[in-house]
Amino acid sequence: MREELLSIIEKxxxxxxxxxxxxxxxxxxxxxxxxxxxEQEGIICxxxxxxxxxxxxxxxxxxxxxxxxxxxxxxxxxRIASRIYNYPEVRDVYLISGGFDxxxxxxxxxxxxxxxxxxEKLSTLDSILSTGTHFILKKYKDHGTIVDKQIKDERExxxx
Amino acid sequence: MTIPLNDSITNIKxxxxxxxxxxxxxxKDAISLGVxxxxxxTPWHIREEGIYALEKGKTFYxxxxxxxxxxxxxxxxxxxxxxxxYDPNTEILVTVGGSEAIDIGLRAMVNSDDEVIIPQPAxxxxxxxxxxxxxxxxxxxxxxxxxxxxTPEELQNAITPKSKILxxxxxxxxxxxxxxxxxxxxxxxxxxxxDLYVMSDEIYGALTYKGEHTSIASLEGMKERTILINGFSxxxxxTGWRLGYACGPKEIIKQMTKIHQFAIMCAPTxxxxxxxxxxxxxxxxxxxxxxAYNQRRRFLINxxxxxxxxxxxxxxxxxxxxxxxxxxxxxxxxxxxxxxxxKVAAVPxxxxxxxxxxxxxxxxxxxxxxxxxxxxxxxxxxxTLRRRK
Numbered sequence: 001m002r003e004e005l006l007s008i009i010e011k012x013x014x015x016x017x018x019x020x021x022x023x024x025x026x027x028x029x030x031x032x033x034x035x036x037x038x039e040q041e042g043i044i045c046x047x048x049x050x051x052x053x054x055x056x057x058x059x060x061x062x063x064x065x066x067x068x069x070x071x072x073x074x075x076x077x078x079r080i081a082s083r084i085y086n087y088p089e090v091r092d093v094y095l096i097s098g099g100f101d102x103x104x105x106x107x108x109x110x111x112x113x114x115x116x117x118x119x120e121k122l123s124t125l126d127s128i129l130s131t132g133t134h135f136i137l138k139k140y141k142d143h144g145t146i147v148d149k150q151i152k153d154e155r156e157x158x159x160x
Numbered sequence: 161m162t163i164p165l166n167d168s169i170t171n172i173k174x175x176x177x178x179x180x181x182x183x184x185x186x187x188k189d190a191i192s193l194g195v196x197x198x199x200x201x202t203p204w205h206i207r208e209e210g211i212y213a214l215e216k217g218k219t220f221y222x223x224x225x226x227x228x229x230x231x232x233x234x235x236x237x238x239x240x241x242x243x244x245x246y247d248p249n250t251e252i253l254v255t256v257g258g259s260e261a262i263d264i265g266l267r268a269m270v271n272s273d274d275e276v277i278i279p280q281p282a283x284x285x286x287x288x289x290x291x292x293x294x295x296x297x298x299x300x301x302x303x304x305x306x307x308x309x310x311t312p313e314e315l316q317n318a319i320t321p322k323s324k325i326l327x328x329x330x331x332x333x334x335x336x337x338x339x340x341x342x343x344x345x346x347x348x349x350x351x352x353x354x355d356l357y358v359m360s361d362e363i364y365g366a367l368t369y370k371g372e373h374t375s376i377a378s379l380e381g382m383k384e385r386t387i388l389i390n391g392f393s394x395x396x397x398x399t400g401w402r403l404g405y406a407c408g409p410k411e412i413i414k415q416m417t418k419i420h421q422f423a424i425m426c427a428p429t430x431x432x433x434x435x436x437x438x439x440x441x442x443x444x445x446x447x448x449x450x451x452a453y454n455q456r457r458r459f460l461i462n463x464x465x466x467x468x469x470x471x472x473x474x475x476x477x478x479x480x481x482x483x484x485x486x487x488x489x490x491x492x493x494x495x496x497x498x499x500x501x502x503k504v505a506a507v508p509x510x511x512x513x514x515x516x517x518x519x520x521x522x523x524x525x526x527x528x529x530x531x532x533x534x535x536x537x538x539x540x541x542x543x544t545l546r547r548r549k
Contacts, residue, residue, distance in 0.1 A: 004451060022462045023455035023528075157505060158181040158194035160284045160333075 001026055005034060006043070011144075013047040052147050054139065060107055062091075062139075063114045065122065066132040067102040077101060080127055089117060100132070111135065168292055175284045176511030180495065190503040191534050192526075196333060198397040198478070199525045200452075203445040206396065206438045213433035220429060224421040225413075226254025226405070227432045233439040234405055238388070241365075242378045250410040253417050254427045258363040258391040258404035260420070263289045265359055265387045265406055266325065268415040270295040274324040279310045280513030281481070282329045283361070287513075290327075298323065301515035304483060307472050308337035312346045319354050326356050328376060331364035331476025334512045334521035336457075338476040341374045348379050358386040363404070366395035366446050369454045370475040377407075384409055392431075394477070395446050396438045401431035453478050456524040456531055463535040467542060478525045481509065485518040487545050495520060501544075502537040 001024055008023065009015060021028040038044040053060040069080050077095050084104055085093045092105040104122070108114045114133065123131050139147050177194075184190060201207075225231065231248035238244045246252050255261040266289050270276060276290040279300045290297045300318050302308045310328070330339040339347075351358060358376055365373040377386040391404025406416060420426075460480050464471045471482035484494050491508035498520075499505050509519030524531060 004455075007451075008455070019459070019528075022459055025454075025458050153192075153199070155195050155197060155199070156181070157184045157190070157192040158177055158507060159196045160175060160177050160511075 001030070001034060002038070005031065006038070009044075050143055050145055052139070059109050061109065061111055061114055062136040063106045063108075063118075064134045064136065065104040065106060065118060066100040066134075067104055067122070068100045068129040068131075069102060070127045070129060071101075072127060080125065083125055084122065087117075087121060172288050172291060176492075177284060177507055180492075180505075180507060180511065183496065184499065184505040187499060187503065187505070190499060190505050191530065191537070193504060193506045193522045193524075193531075193534055195523050195525055197399040197525060198394060198449065199527065200397040200449050202396065202398050202401070202434075203438075203442060206398070206434050206442060206445075209437035210401075210430045210434035213430050218429055218433055222254075222426045222429050222432055224426055225252065225417055226427055227429075227436065230254055230432050230436050230439075233436055234407070237439050238375075238407060241372070242375045244375065244378050244383055244388075244407075246407045247410070251407055251413055253406045253413050253420060254432060255391075255404045255406060255420060256424055256427050257393060257402045258361060258389050259285055260424065261387075261389045261391075261404050261406040261416075262286065262359065262361065263292070264416045264419040264423070265389065265408075265412070266290055266293040266295065267419055268412055269293075269325055269357060269359075269387075273322060275320060275322045277315070277318055277323055277326045277356075279314075279327070279329070281308070281332070281334050281509060281516035281519070282327070282512055283333045284512065286327050286329070286361075290325075295325075296322070299513065301513070302335075302337075303515070304472055304519075308332060308335040308481070309339055309343050310347060312350055315347050315350050319350070319356070323354065323356060326351060326358050328358050328360045330360075330362070331368055331373065333364065333477050334479050334507070334509065334516065334519075335481040336474025336477050336479045337472075338368055338370065338373070338474075339376075340371070341379075344374060344376045344379055348376060348382050351385065352381050356385070358382070359389065360386050361389045363389065363391050364394050364477040365390060367450055367453060367478060368476045369450070369457060373476075387412060392435050392438055396435075396442050397445075397449065398431070398434070398438065401428070401434060403427055403431040403435050453524060456526070456528055459528060459531060460522065460524055460535070463531075463539075467535075467539045469538075469542060478523055480522050480524065481516075481519050482522065483518060484520055487542070491517055491520055498538070498541055502541045504534050504537050504541075 017028055021031045071077050072079050081093050084090055089106060090104055091107050094103045096103045106114055118131055118133055231252045234252050235246045235248045238246055262285055270293050272294040274295045275298045276295045277298045278286045279302050287297045298318060300314050360376050362375055375388055377383045377388045387406055387408035389406050392398040461473055464482055469482050471480060474480055491510045495506055495508040507521040509516030509521055
């Protein structure tokens with residue numbers, strides 16, 4: 001049940017328990033227990049909502065920042081990563097293979113705020129060698145969902 | 161002036177589905193539960209292979225039997241899933257959908273006055289194709305009490321000295337019924353004893369929700385007397401590509417290839433290249449779609465239970481077949497009223513043969529959200545009917 005359960009709630013975490021149990025062909029109590037276990041084991045880390053902010057009046061600017069760092073003795077990249085992810089404005093931090101080390105995403109109200117964060121907070125941290133900031137201009141697809149997709153059934157209404 | 165028309169075709173009634181389609185198309189904003197095709201788009205990597213084939217200029221006929229590479233992959237697929245070995249050179253023919261394979265398969269096998277045994281409710285093409293091939297259809301009316309399986313008794317009682325072919329349409333459209341290995345074993349004895357041949361339409365084979373699908377051709381002594389029909393439409397969500405195939409004894413495939421060669425030349429080239437990709441790398445997509453169908457199936461069965469609507473539990477295809485006999489209407493009356501009052505279209509069971517009377521075919525090739533709304537409306541509809549009684 002675990003894999004199928006995860007794949008359903010990955011797409012829709014708001015699904016009600018009863019429906020979830022029916023779709024999985026399981027008793028509700030088993031589903032509740034499994035969900036609790038998944039949370040305990042840290043497999044389910046949170047429940048988020050996918051929002052297309054572009055359709056609201058609220059201004060949001062997102063940036064992807066490439067960061068090159070000097071790994072620290074005994075701790076590798078973990079220490080510097082924790083210095084970065086502890087800033088609440090930082091949304092994601094990934095260790096990346098290739099031309100740079102860390103990929104940081106940041107969401108702010110304006111371009112200026114992002115610039116301030118990079119210049120004042122990020123690049124002044126010890127062991128940061130360089131940063132490269134990319135602003136997101138348009139979001140097409142997020143978490144496997146095509147953001148502005150019009151769903152239209154192209155099929156004939158009745159067929160054998 | 162007399163318009164030249166052939167009597168066999170003019171005497172055949174148009175499909176009952178067509179009639180219902182005309183009513184539905186005039187109804188605006190109706191929800192449909194009436195389709196017989198997947199709601200998923202063809203997986204992108206398969207579409208891309210089709211596009212790539214066009215880009216490379218693969219725009220010519222293939223050999224009559226189909227691309228060699230595709231026939232090899234079909235052979236691998238049957239070996240992998242059913243452990244049946246078909247020779248790609250002589251025992252496989254690629255056709256324009258499974259429906260072409262049904263048509264030319266029957267034409268290649270029957271002579272006039274041979275009987276073709278057709279268990280119903282079933283897909284609408286078998287009976288007309290048998291008639292057009294010059295044969296006589298012999299209908300077996302299947303029963304809900306047997307979960308719409310073909311029982312050995314029903315088969316034994318139907319057989320006459322003229323019976324030649326048995327159509328075996330499982331997993332079944334419209335009932336969703338399946339035949340498991342032990343069910344097939346029981347009838348295969350009778351088939352062999354009476355020297356029948358089987359046309360096994362396994363187009364929904366990959367969509368089986370109770371164990372894995374078993375082909376009758378995989379049973380002992382059955383490969384040599386079975387034409388196995390399958391295709392890409394349902395499993396890989398490729399209905400519009402029009403691609404199916406037949407596997408069977410080389411003597412029959414040879415004659416089928418002749419009809420195919422004269423009538424069609426070859427199946428669409430682009431589709432054949434896409435299908436190679438589907439068989440090589442599409443198994444994960446099939447699993448993902450199958451899981452989604454299975455969740456919807458459970459959802460519908462549960463919804464019927466909650467509204468006390470009589471329905472046997474189907475384990476195949478993407479249809480449920482609830483019984484509406486308690487309302488004292490024909491399926492066509494029920495479906496028409498349901499459409500007019502609740503704006504939901506479902507196909508009357510009678511479109512699939514006499515024994516479908518009193519049932520409704522509901523397709524779950526729709527999103528759960530869609531099905532939820534439809535089930536609320538069905539609940540409202542039958543509660544109103546029950547109160548009126």
